[in-house]
Amino acid sequence: MNFQFQTGQFVMLKIPGSLENREYSVYSGENDDFLEVLVREVEGGKVSGKLKKLKPGEEIDVNGPFGFFKFNPEKYSSKKFLFVATGTGISPFHSFVRTFPELDYKLVHGVRLKEEAYEHFDFQKEKVTLCLSGDEGGDFYGRVTDFLFTQKIDPETNCFLCGNSEMIYDVFDILTGKGVPVANIYSEVYF
Ligand SMILES: Cc1cc2nc3c(=O)[nH]c(=O)nc-3n(C[C@H](O)[C@H](O)[C@H](O)COP(=O)(O)OP(=O)(O)OC[C@H]3O[C@@H](n4cnc5c(N)ncnc54)[C@H](O)[C@@H]3O)c2cc1C
Numbered sequence: 001m002n003f004q005f006q007t008g009q010f011v012m013l014k015i016p017g018s019l020e021n022r023e024y025s026v027y028s029g030e031n032d033d034f035l036e037v038l039v040r041e042v043e044g045g046k047v048s049g050k051l052k053k054l055k056p057g058e059e060i061d062v063n064g065p066f067g068f069f070k071f072n073p074e075k076y077s078s079k080k081f082l083f084v085a086t087g088t089g090i091s092p093f094h095s096f097v098r099t100f101p102e103l104d105y106k107l108v109h110g111v112r113l114k115e116e117a118y119e120h121f122d123f124q125k126e127k128v129t130l131c132l133s134g135d136e137g138g139d140f141y142g143r144v145t146d147f148l149f150t151q152k153i154d155p156e157t158n159c160f161l162c163g164n165s166e167m168i169y170d171v172f173d174i175l176t177g178k179g180v181p182v183a184n185i186y187s188e189v190y191f
Helices: 048-052 087-099 144-149 165-177
Strands: 010-014 021-025 061-066 080-086 104-111 128-132 158-163 185-189
Touching: 021 087, 080 087, 080 144, 080 165, 087 104, 087 158, 104 144, 128 144, 144 165, 158 165, 165 185
Parallel strands: 080 104, 080 158, 104 128, 158 185
Antiparallel strands: 010 021, 010 061
16 A cells, blocks of 8 residues: 555545545554544534445545654553543554554543444453443443543553543543653544
8 A cells, every 4th residue: 555654643534526624543554555544423524424425436535644643662661551542532542553463552442332332353352441431231331531540550551542632631630640640641632
Protein backbone atom coordinates (compact mmCIF):
# COMPACT_ATOMS: atom_id res chain seq x y z
CA MET A 1 0.00 0.00 0.00
CA ASN A 2 1.36 3.37 -1.01
CA PHE A 3 0.49 5.16 2.25
CA GLN A 4 2.87 5.49 5.18
CA PHE A 5 1.79 6.49 8.67
CA GLN A 6 2.88 5.98 12.23
CA THR A 7 0.49 4.07 14.43
CA GLY A 8 -1.69 6.52 16.40
CA GLN A 9 -2.01 9.05 13.59
CA PHE A 10 -5.24 10.06 11.87
CA VAL A 11 -6.34 10.84 8.33
CA MET A 12 -8.73 13.49 7.02
CA LEU A 13 -11.56 11.96 4.98
CA LYS A 14 -13.76 13.76 2.51
CA ILE A 15 -16.49 12.66 0.13
CA PRO A 16 -15.36 13.78 -3.35
CA GLY A 17 -17.18 16.94 -4.42
CA SER A 18 -18.15 17.96 -0.88
CA LEU A 19 -16.42 20.61 1.20
CA GLU A 20 -16.32 18.92 4.62
CA ASN A 21 -13.28 17.07 5.90
CA ARG A 22 -13.24 15.07 9.15
CA GLU A 23 -10.51 13.39 11.17
CA TYR A 24 -10.49 9.59 11.59
CA SER A 25 -7.79 7.68 13.46
CA VAL A 26 -6.18 4.89 11.50
CA TYR A 27 -7.50 1.54 12.77
CA SER A 28 -5.22 -0.73 10.76
CA GLY A 29 -1.60 -1.46 11.67
CA GLU A 30 1.54 0.05 10.15
CA ASN A 31 2.31 -3.20 8.34
CA ASP A 32 -1.15 -3.92 6.97
CA ASP A 33 -1.48 -3.66 3.21
CA PHE A 34 -4.77 -1.76 3.57
CA LEU A 35 -5.92 1.39 5.37
CA GLU A 36 -8.83 0.93 7.75
CA VAL A 37 -10.84 3.35 9.88
CA LEU A 38 -13.67 2.82 12.34
CA VAL A 39 -16.55 5.25 11.86
CA ARG A 40 -19.47 5.80 14.19
CA GLU A 41 -22.45 7.46 12.55
CA VAL A 42 -23.29 10.67 14.39
CA GLU A 43 -26.95 11.54 14.11
CA GLY A 44 -27.33 14.55 11.81
CA GLY A 45 -23.60 14.47 11.07
CA LYS A 46 -22.47 15.81 7.69
CA VAL A 47 -19.67 13.32 7.02
CA SER A 48 -19.99 10.20 9.20
CA GLY A 49 -23.42 9.25 7.79
CA LYS A 50 -22.13 9.51 4.23
CA LEU A 51 -19.06 7.42 5.07
CA LYS A 52 -21.26 4.73 6.60
CA LYS A 53 -23.31 4.57 3.38
CA LEU A 54 -20.32 4.07 1.07
CA LYS A 55 -20.41 0.90 -1.03
CA PRO A 56 -17.40 -1.27 -1.93
CA GLY A 57 -15.50 0.32 -4.81
CA GLU A 58 -16.63 3.89 -4.14
CA GLU A 59 -13.77 6.36 -3.76
CA ILE A 60 -13.12 8.97 -1.08
CA ASP A 61 -10.42 11.59 -0.61
CA VAL A 62 -7.83 10.68 2.01
CA ASN A 63 -5.34 13.22 3.31
CA GLY A 64 -2.57 12.77 5.83
CA PRO A 65 -1.30 11.28 7.93
CA PHE A 66 -1.57 13.87 10.70
CA GLY A 67 -1.24 14.02 14.47
CA PHE A 68 1.18 13.46 17.32
CA PHE A 69 -0.47 10.57 19.15
CA LYS A 70 2.24 8.42 17.57
CA PHE A 71 3.27 5.29 19.36
CA ASN A 72 6.49 3.32 19.48
CA PRO A 73 7.11 1.19 22.60
CA GLU A 74 10.89 1.52 22.11
CA LYS A 75 10.64 5.14 23.28
CA TYR A 76 9.56 4.25 26.82
CA SER A 77 11.77 2.91 29.59
CA SER A 78 8.78 1.23 31.29
CA LYS A 79 7.15 -1.26 28.93
CA LYS A 80 3.82 -1.29 30.77
CA PHE A 81 0.97 0.36 28.92
CA LEU A 82 -2.59 1.31 29.84
CA PHE A 83 -4.99 2.26 27.06
CA VAL A 84 -8.29 3.91 27.99
CA ALA A 85 -10.88 4.49 25.27
CA THR A 86 -14.50 5.46 24.89
CA GLY A 87 -16.41 4.54 21.74
CA THR A 88 -14.38 4.75 18.54
CA GLY A 89 -11.48 6.00 20.67
CA ILE A 90 -10.45 2.34 20.59
CA SER A 91 -9.27 2.87 17.00
CA PRO A 92 -5.66 4.04 17.60
CA PHE A 93 -5.17 1.33 20.25
CA HIS A 94 -6.27 -1.28 17.74
CA SER A 95 -3.62 0.10 15.41
CA PHE A 96 -0.99 0.02 18.24
CA VAL A 97 -1.74 -3.64 18.97
CA ARG A 98 -1.79 -4.71 15.33
CA THR A 99 1.54 -2.97 14.81
CA PHE A 100 3.15 -4.28 18.03
CA PRO A 101 1.37 -7.56 18.92
CA GLU A 102 3.81 -8.39 21.73
CA LEU A 103 2.92 -5.34 23.83
CA ASP A 104 2.34 -5.60 27.59
CA TYR A 105 -0.88 -3.60 27.81
CA LYS A 106 -4.26 -3.32 29.44
CA LEU A 107 -7.17 -1.88 27.47
CA VAL A 108 -10.13 -0.33 29.25
CA HIS A 109 -12.91 0.32 26.74
CA GLY A 110 -16.12 2.10 27.60
CA VAL A 111 -19.38 2.17 25.65
CA ARG A 112 -23.00 2.38 26.69
CA LEU A 113 -24.44 -0.80 25.18
CA LYS A 114 -22.88 -4.15 24.35
CA GLU A 115 -23.62 -3.84 20.62
CA GLU A 116 -21.61 -0.58 20.55
CA ALA A 117 -18.46 -2.39 21.70
CA TYR A 118 -16.90 -3.15 18.27
CA GLU A 119 -14.91 -6.29 17.82
CA HIS A 120 -12.07 -6.96 20.19
CA PHE A 121 -10.50 -9.95 18.45
CA ASP A 122 -7.16 -8.31 17.66
CA PHE A 123 -6.78 -7.69 21.41
CA GLN A 124 -5.89 -10.46 23.85
CA LYS A 125 -9.07 -11.17 25.79
CA GLU A 126 -7.40 -11.19 29.21
CA LYS A 127 -5.98 -7.72 28.54
CA VAL A 128 -9.35 -6.08 27.84
CA THR A 129 -11.91 -4.70 30.28
CA LEU A 130 -15.15 -3.79 28.55
CA CYS A 131 -17.08 -1.24 30.63
CA LEU A 132 -20.77 -0.94 29.80
CA SER A 133 -22.52 2.01 31.37
CA GLY A 134 -26.04 1.07 30.26
CA ASP A 135 -26.06 -2.67 29.80
CA GLU A 136 -25.22 -5.95 31.48
CA GLY A 137 -22.83 -8.43 29.88
CA GLY A 138 -19.56 -6.50 29.90
CA ASP A 139 -16.59 -7.09 32.20
CA PHE A 140 -17.64 -4.13 34.34
CA TYR A 141 -20.94 -2.33 34.79
CA GLY A 142 -20.22 1.39 34.79
CA ARG A 143 -18.04 3.95 33.10
CA VAL A 144 -14.31 3.63 32.51
CA THR A 145 -13.84 6.19 35.28
CA ASP A 146 -15.77 4.02 37.78
CA PHE A 147 -13.60 1.06 36.82
CA LEU A 148 -10.32 2.96 37.07
CA PHE A 149 -11.23 4.18 40.57
CA THR A 150 -11.20 0.53 41.69
CA GLN A 151 -7.78 -0.22 40.22
CA LYS A 152 -4.29 -0.03 41.61
CA ILE A 153 -2.11 1.54 38.93
CA ASP A 154 1.66 1.29 38.90
CA PRO A 155 2.86 4.92 38.52
CA GLU A 156 5.46 3.75 35.98
CA THR A 157 2.67 2.79 33.56
CA ASN A 158 2.49 4.77 30.33
CA CYS A 159 -1.15 5.78 30.01
CA PHE A 160 -2.84 6.60 26.71
CA LEU A 161 -6.35 8.07 26.62
CA CYS A 162 -8.55 8.50 23.57
CA GLY A 163 -12.16 9.60 23.23
CA ASN A 164 -14.35 12.49 24.32
CA SER A 165 -12.84 15.36 26.27
CA GLU A 166 -14.93 14.83 29.41
CA MET A 167 -13.61 11.27 29.80
CA ILE A 168 -10.06 12.42 29.19
CA TYR A 169 -10.22 15.15 31.86
CA ASP A 170 -11.79 12.77 34.39
CA VAL A 171 -9.35 9.92 33.72
CA PHE A 172 -6.44 12.35 33.85
CA ASP A 173 -7.51 13.38 37.37
CA ILE A 174 -7.94 9.77 38.47
CA LEU A 175 -4.53 8.72 37.17
CA THR A 176 -2.65 11.66 38.64
CA GLY A 177 -4.55 11.08 41.91
CA LYS A 178 -3.17 7.54 41.89
CA GLY A 179 0.37 8.84 41.51
CA VAL A 180 0.91 8.57 37.75
CA PRO A 181 3.12 11.51 36.71
CA VAL A 182 1.62 13.90 34.13
CA ALA A 183 4.57 13.09 31.84
CA ASN A 184 3.32 9.48 31.59
CA ILE A 185 -0.14 10.47 30.33
CA TYR A 186 -0.84 10.99 26.61
CA SER A 187 -4.18 11.85 25.12
CA GLU A 188 -6.09 12.26 21.88
CA VAL A 189 -9.39 14.16 22.10
CA TYR A 190 -12.03 13.32 19.51
CA PHE A 191 -14.60 15.94 20.11
C1 LIG B 1 -8.09 13.41 16.03
C2 LIG B 1 -9.52 12.89 15.80
C3 LIG B 1 -9.71 11.57 15.46
C4 LIG B 1 -11.01 11.08 15.27
N1 LIG B 1 -11.16 9.77 14.97
C5 LIG B 1 -12.42 9.26 14.81
C6 LIG B 1 -12.60 7.86 14.54
O1 LIG B 1 -11.64 7.08 14.45
N2 LIG B 1 -13.87 7.42 14.35
C7 LIG B 1 -14.97 8.25 14.44
O2 LIG B 1 -16.10 7.77 14.24
N3 LIG B 1 -14.81 9.57 14.71
C8 LIG B 1 -13.58 10.09 14.87
N4 LIG B 1 -13.41 11.44 15.14
C9 LIG B 1 -14.61 12.31 15.07
C10 LIG B 1 -14.86 12.70 13.58
O3 LIG B 1 -13.78 13.50 13.11
C11 LIG B 1 -16.14 13.51 13.36
O4 LIG B 1 -16.16 14.59 14.25
C12 LIG B 1 -17.41 12.69 13.55
O5 LIG B 1 -17.43 11.58 12.62
C13 LIG B 1 -18.66 13.56 13.30
O6 LIG B 1 -18.59 14.12 12.02
P1 LIG B 1 -19.92 14.50 11.21
O7 LIG B 1 -19.50 15.32 10.02
O8 LIG B 1 -20.72 13.27 10.90
O9 LIG B 1 -20.73 15.36 12.25
P2 LIG B 1 -20.87 16.99 12.25
O10 LIG B 1 -21.64 17.41 11.04
O11 LIG B 1 -19.49 17.57 12.44
O12 LIG B 1 -21.68 17.22 13.57
C14 LIG B 1 -23.11 17.06 13.60
C15 LIG B 1 -23.63 17.23 15.01
O13 LIG B 1 -23.16 16.17 15.83
C16 LIG B 1 -22.37 16.68 16.92
N5 LIG B 1 -21.21 15.75 16.98
C17 LIG B 1 -20.10 15.77 16.19
N6 LIG B 1 -19.26 14.77 16.52
C18 LIG B 1 -19.86 14.11 17.53
C19 LIG B 1 -19.48 12.98 18.29
N7 LIG B 1 -18.31 12.33 18.08
N8 LIG B 1 -20.33 12.55 19.28
C20 LIG B 1 -21.53 13.18 19.49
N9 LIG B 1 -21.92 14.27 18.79
C21 LIG B 1 -21.11 14.73 17.84
C22 LIG B 1 -21.97 18.08 16.52
O14 LIG B 1 -21.85 18.92 17.66
C23 LIG B 1 -23.17 18.51 15.68
O15 LIG B 1 -24.20 18.96 16.49
C24 LIG B 1 -12.13 11.94 15.37
C25 LIG B 1 -11.91 13.29 15.71
C26 LIG B 1 -10.64 13.76 15.94
C27 LIG B 1 -10.45 15.21 16.32
